Amino acid sequence: MTTHGPGGARAVARCDALGLAPYSDAADGLYRAYLTPAHRAALDRTGAWMVEAGMTVRLDPAANLIGRYEGTAEAPALLIGSHIDSVRDAGRYDGPLGLMLGIECVAALAEQGRRMPFPIEVIAFGDEEGSRFPAAMLTSRAVAGTLPLAALAIADAEGVDLGDALRMFDASHESLCGGSGIASQWPLGIGNYLAAARAPGSTLAYLEAHIEQGPVLEAAGLAVGTVTGIAAQRRYAVVVTGTAGHAGTISMPLRRDALAAAAEMVLAAERIARAAASDLVATVGRLEALPGAANVIPGRVAFTLDVRAGDAPRRDAAAAAILAEIHAIAARRGVVATADRVHDLPPSPCDPGLMDLLDAATQAAGQPVRRLVSGAGHDAMAMASLCPTAMLFVRCAGGVSHNPAEAVDPADADIALAVMRGFIDRLGETLA
Numbered sequence: 383m384t385t386h387g388p389g390g391a392r393a394v395a396r397c398d399a400l401g402l403a404p405y406s407d408a409a410d411g412l413y414r415a416y417l418t419p420a421h422r423a424a425l426d427r428t429g430a431w432m433v434e435a436g437m438t439v440r441l442d443p444a445a446n447l448i449g450r451y452e453g454t455a456e457a458p459a460l461l462i463g464s465h466i467d468s469v470r471d472a473g474r475y476d477g478p479l480g481l482m483l484g485i486e487c488v489a490a491l492a493e494q495g496r497r498m499p500f501p502i503e504v505i506a507f508g509d510e511e512g513s514r515f516p517a518a519m520l521t522s523r524a525v526a527g528t529l530p531l532a533a534l535a536i537a538d539a540e541g542v543d544l545g546d547a548l549r550m551f552d553a554s555h556e557s558l559c560g561g562s563g564i565a566s567q568w569p570l571g572i573g574n575y576l577a578a579a580r581a582p583g584s585t586l587a588y589l590e591a592h593i594e595q596g597p598v599l600e601a602a603g604l605a606v607g608t609v610t611g612i613a614a615q616r617r618y619a620v621v622v623t624g625t626a627g628h629a630g631t632i633s634m635p636l637r638r639d640a641l642a643a644a645a646e647m648v649l650a651a652e653r654i655a656r657a658a659a660s661d662l663v664a665t666v667g668r669l670e671a672l673p674g675a676a677n678v679i680p681g682r683v684a685f686t687l688d689v690r691a692g693d694a695p696r697r698d699a700a701a702a703a704i705l706a707e708i709h710a711i712a713a714r715r716g717v718v719a720t721a722d723r724v725h726d727l728p729p730s731p732c733d734p735g736l737m738d739l740l741d742a743a744t745q746a747a748g749q750p751v752r753r754l755v756s757g758a759g760h761d762a763m764a765m766a767s768l769c770p771t772a773m774l775f776v777r778c779a780g781g782v783s784h785n786p787a788e789a790v791d792p793a794d795a796d797i798a799l800a801v802m803r804g805f806i807d808r809l810g811e812t813l814a
């Protein structure tokens with residue numbers, strides 16, 4: 383039987399506390415993007431919770447916040463993490479719940495005066511969602527050592543490049559916190575960014591708890607599940623260029639309407655993914671038409687295309703079919719379409735031995751064992767290049783996520799905490 387303590391409820395309450403200004407960049411609702419004032423404020427608050435739990439705290443060169451709890455020996459660390467950034471109009475638990483549960487794991491050990499035979503580090507990754515820059519998982523890829531230097535040559539929609547964003551974030555330490563918050567030990571900038579990489583062999587394992595963001599656990603009446611792996615994902619930035627013109631004077635056959643072409647492209651992506659009748663999914667989640675006026679034929683449209691599947695060959699074949707269709711539609715309509723690949727991650731299996739440890743800890747917490755696959759992406763995908771990874775899913779109401787209605791039962795968070803603590807104990811036993 384599980385005994386419920388205050389840890390799960392506190393983790394949920396802390397996610398809730400980060401759901402509003404100053405921890406959101408939006409006036410109403412939650413939007414916390416990488417290297418913004420809200421990111422800075424959330425890191426300072428989370429850093430204070432880490433210190434309270436008994437950790438020493440630092441920022442790495444990619445602006446990841448890391449709390450460290452020493453072990454009984456100098457040994458590769460167990461990393462427990464998730465992301466602090468969010469999508470636009472986000473829920474409060476996608477990302478922060480895994481962080482807050484990691485902090486609770488350490489707080490429980492510290493309260494008992496216990497140390498493991500390995501250090502534990504809790505890491506708040508800064509850019510999992512790719513909400514600001516045309517890339518995703520920048521900071522976990524930097525830690526895993528898989529981020530190429532060329533990937534840093536990016537700018538946000540306002541034209542602020544990553545280097546300037548890092549410098550402004552660094553400067554905001556003084557302006558927003560008066561120096562009282564967590565400062566980086568290095569000047570943040572492109573030059574230092576890749577120094578966030580950890581040496582191969584330096585990390586024992588990576589554990590991430592995350593809301594399921596889907597309906598499987600709820601339908602099965604289960605609080606938690608062991609993730610077996612994460613689907614392959616790829617994103618494109620598509621630009622369609624036609625000719626802007628007067629909406630009243632240019633007859634229909636003479637138009638090169640970028641938005642009408644893009645609309646056909648969106649439907650083609652949906653049709654191709656539906657025809658697969660599998661776990662293959664394709665999404666156009668953002669579309670912007672310019673110049674954006676009721677009386678002007680759109681001359682330029684930019685949209686995102688996100689394609690995922692359990693394995694890379696099927697994802698790649700679907701992406702190629704969608705791109706071919708995009709170009710065919712463009713040619714037929716006399717517009718030009720370009721598609722830049724901005725994100726590409728292979729499927730990421732979780733470590734079988736660590737899955738067994740999670741299953742055993744789940745059983746010991748009095749919960750039925752369930753394994754499930756993740757269609758959503760996670761920093762664990764990037765971390766799998768560095769070390770063995772494990773993920774624990776936590777039931778969320780209605781499977782709803784990327785939506786302000788996201789909800790987690792504190793009792794489920796407490797079960798997740800018990801499982802994570804059991805996992806840490808068992809990991810210690812395997813090293814004894």
Ligand code: HGY
Binds near residue numbers: 757758760
């Ligand atoms: O897009 C994803 O799968 C994740 O939520 N970032």
Ligand code: MN
Binds near residue numbers: 465477510592759760
């Ligand atoms: Mn997430």
Ligand code: MN
Binds near residue numbers: 469476511784
């Ligand atoms: Mn997300």
